[in-house]
Amino acid sequence: MTEHYATEKSExxxxxxxxxxxxxxxxxxTFRFTLTFGLxxxxxxxxxxxxxxxxxLKFHYEPSPESAYNSILNMQESLLFGKMLRNIHxxxxxxxxxxxxxxxxxxxxxxxxxxxxxxxWITGLALLLLLVLSNFTGYLLPWDQLSYWxxxxxxxxxxxxxxxxxxxxxxxxxxxxxxxxxxxNFFNLHTGxxxxxxxxxxxxxxxxxxxxxxxxxxxxxKESPMVDTRPHLINREFIVAMALLGVIFFISxxxxxxxxxxxNPAFSPNPAKxxxxxxxxxxxxxxxxxxxxxxxxxxxVLAAAVWMPYMKSTDRNQGIWFLSPVGIRxxxxxxxxxxxxxxxxxxxxxxxxxxxxxxxxAPSLLTTGxxxxxxxxxxxxxFLKYLRKLYSLKRFEMIQSIVVLMVVSYTxxxxxxxxxxxxxxxxxxxxxx
Amino acid sequence: MxxxxxxxxxxHQRVRRNFLKRLWQILGIIALAEFxxxxxxxxxxxxxxxxxxxxxxxxxIGSVEEFPAGSVTPDRVNRLYIxxxxxxxxxxxxxxxxxxxCSVLWNEECRQFDCPCHSSAFDRxxxxxxxxxxxxxxxxxxxxxxxxxxxxxxxxxxxxxxxSNQLTYAL
Numbered sequence: 234m235t236e237h238y239a240t241e242k243s244e245x246x247x248x249x250x251x252x253x254x255x256x257x258x259x260x261x262x263t264f265r266f267t268l269t270f271g272l273x274x275x276x277x278x279x280x281x282x283x284x285x286x287x288x289x290l291k292f293h294y295e296p297s298p299e300s301a302y303n304s305i306l307n308m309q310e311s312l313l314f315g316k317m318l319r320n321i322h323x324x325x326x327x328x329x330x331x332x333x334x335x336x337x338x339x340x341x342x343x344x345x346x347x348x349x350x351x352x353x354w355i356t357g358l359a360l361l362l363l364l365v366l367s368n369f370t371g372y373l374l375p376w377d378q379l380s381y382w383x384x385x386x387x388x389x390x391x392x393x394x395x396x397x398x399x400x401x402x403x404x405x406x407x408x409x410x411x412x413x414x415x416x417x418n419f420f421n422l423h424t425g426x427x428x429x430x431x432x433x434x435x436x437x438x439x440x441x442x443x444x445x446x447x448x449x450x451x452x453x454x455k456e457s458p459m460v461d462t463r464p465h466l467i468n469r470e471f472i473v474a475m476a477l478l479g480v481i482f483f484i485s486x487x488x489x490x491x492x493x494x495x496x497n498p499a500f501s502p503n504p505a506k507x508x509x510x511x512x513x514x515x516x517x518x519x520x521x522x523x524x525x526x527x528x529x530x531x532x533x534v535l536a537a538a539v540w541m542p543y544m545k546s547t548d549r550n551q552g553i554w555f556l557s558p559v560g561i562r563x564x565x566x567x568x569x570x571x572x573x574x575x576x577x578x579x580x581x582x583x584x585x586x587x588x589x590x591x592x593x594x595a596p597s598l599l600t601t602g603x604x605x606x607x608x609x610x611x612x613x614x615x616f617l618k619y620l621r622k623l624y625s626l627k628r629f630e631m632i633q634s635i636v637v638l639m640v641v642s643y644t645x646x647x648x649x650x651x652x653x654x655x656x657x658x659x660x661x662x663x664x665x666x
Numbered sequence: 667m668x669x670x671x672x673x674x675x676x677x678h679q680r681v682r683r684n685f686l687k688r689l690w691q692i693l694g695i696i697a698l699a700e701f702x703x704x705x706x707x708x709x710x711x712x713x714x715x716x717x718x719x720x721x722x723x724x725x726x727i728g729s730v731e732e733f734p735a736g737s738v739t740p741d742r743v744n745r746l747y748i749x750x751x752x753x754x755x756x757x758x759x760x761x762x763x764x765x766x767x768c769s770v771l772w773n774e775e776c777r778q779f780d781c782p783c784h785s786s787a788f789d790r791x792x793x794x795x796x797x798x799x800x801x802x803x804x805x806x807x808x809x810x811x812x813x814x815x816x817x818x819x820x821x822x823x824x825x826x827x828x829x830s831n832q833l834t835y836a837l
Contacts, residue, residue: 386766386783414711498769500769503782504783505768522800523765601797601798
């Protein structure tokens with residue numbers, strides 16, 4: 234008896250930290266892979282990968298415009314596994330944004346953002362923003378044509394924010410244009426400030442999950458038995474971690490992280506594209522006045538996302554994908570409408586003559602800002618009104634339909650920007666690019 | 667423990683305790699404000715603390731004869747274009763697109779500037795031909811001294827439209 238106790242105690246100390254992050258027992262129903270797809274856990278593992286590979290890369294990277302590009306070339310060519318190291322950091326960074334975003338969608342579509350999970354939701358949103366910021370600051374570091382112009386374009390977006398935009402841009406760039414001060418700022422943000430903030434926020438995020446009693450449980454699963462975290466949960470997490478590592482290593486050994494020519498401030502490549510996760514925004518910029526595309530729209534979406542958990546409703550559906558059978562149908566309808574409407578919107582705006590050329594006297598804020606904005610928002614509002622009537626939706630099913638519509642539309646914009654925009658940002662077929 | 671202490675004590679003590687608590691809060695806010703001010707001043711671009719004098723930013727681009735009438739000549743090093751009107755007037759245009767900061771390219775075939783990022787187009791004088799660019803290309807004052815063309819890189823100027831006083835003529 235005492236012997237058994239002793240081994241258990243020593244084993245426990247080995248798993249001390251892992252067990253510290255978990256509750257002792259978890260509900261068996263939450264193990265169903267299709268409930269969470271293990272996305273939150275994958276994000277945590279990716280953070281570990283990024284910290285380790287990032288710290289190793291830091292031994293060889295030189296943050297100055299003169300030597301940054303060469304230090305990367307050098308590392309790739311002469312360092313053992315140097316290229317592999319950069320590839321893993323690159324592909325994990327992309328996977329990180331993807332998985333964190335999908336994790337957010339999972340939480341939204343299982344209704345897991347309502348109190349007591351409201352703070353978890355908001356810290357999660359902040360983490361997603363920090364993640365994009367981390368990706369964005371890291372993008373400049375190779376100092377090649379791709380990174381220089383993507384950062385030039387993306388930071389120019391800031392100057393369209395009224396009043397605060399230009400000062401923020403100046404502080405971020407450390408001057409009027411991308412140069413040595415910019416690289417110093419971005420390097421410090423990418424390798425110091427942002428990772429620390431992410432780790433601190435992640436701890437808060439985890440603690441709030443435990444505070445809320447773990448992963449969301451559907452009404453029908455409330456009677457599901459509680460089982461020991463170790464081995465049941467730990468083993469599952471280990472399998473997901475190994476599978477994820479395997480996929481990342483596999484991709485990194487096949488595909489190299491892009492590295493173009495050294496940055497040349499006099500020549501923008503044609504077409505000059507922002508980072509892939511900003512391509513939807515860049516596509517939006519072709520159709521909308523910058524004030525709408527980079528300020529009014531994003532701020533509205535973010536404010537709505539923060540406010541989402543606090544909407545009043547008697548609706549108690551949660552822990553099931555898309556909340557209810559009606560929720561599934563309305564989500565499908567919203568997705569189909571989002572795809573079709575966005576494609577129509579892009580085509581019409583391409584075929585119509587430039588409103589500025591047509592009405593040279595009218596202010597562009599009106600012709601390319603307010604008018605298309607009201608048209609797009611009006612169409613959306615009419616559709617949602619129709620949808621609500623068609624399925625007699627409850628409030629949270631309604632919010633869900635809006636989220637689906639937004640996400641699908643942004644995805645179509647992103648795909649258009651990446652695959653269908655060729656030279657001069659004109660629409661072309663991907664095979665003609 | 668502390669909770670019990672707060673409930674005992676006279677009215678006078680309670681008022682004093684509240685006053686001290688408020689004082690701490692105010693001091694905390696002041697300390698935070700000072701700290702933020704310190705961080706902001708640390709982040710302020712050091713370049714802007716000592717404004718460069720015009721002498722440092724005045725560049726000789728070339729002699730007047732190098733630019734035939736009706737020509738558009740790029741200067742990649744100083745990131746500008748020298749445009750010469752048919753009547754001999756000079757105009758220096760920044761090659762930075764006012765939309766999102768890409769470098770515009772002169773298209774000799776269509777006689778216009780194209781932006782490779784978002785397909786804005788500008789005519790020879792930098793006026794917007796097609797959006798999304800929100801304003802014409804910025805221009806720089808041209809100075810002609812002893813047959814030499816000089817441009818002040820420190821005074822890139824925004825404008826709403828083309829006006830004849832943006833042109834400089836050789837005497």
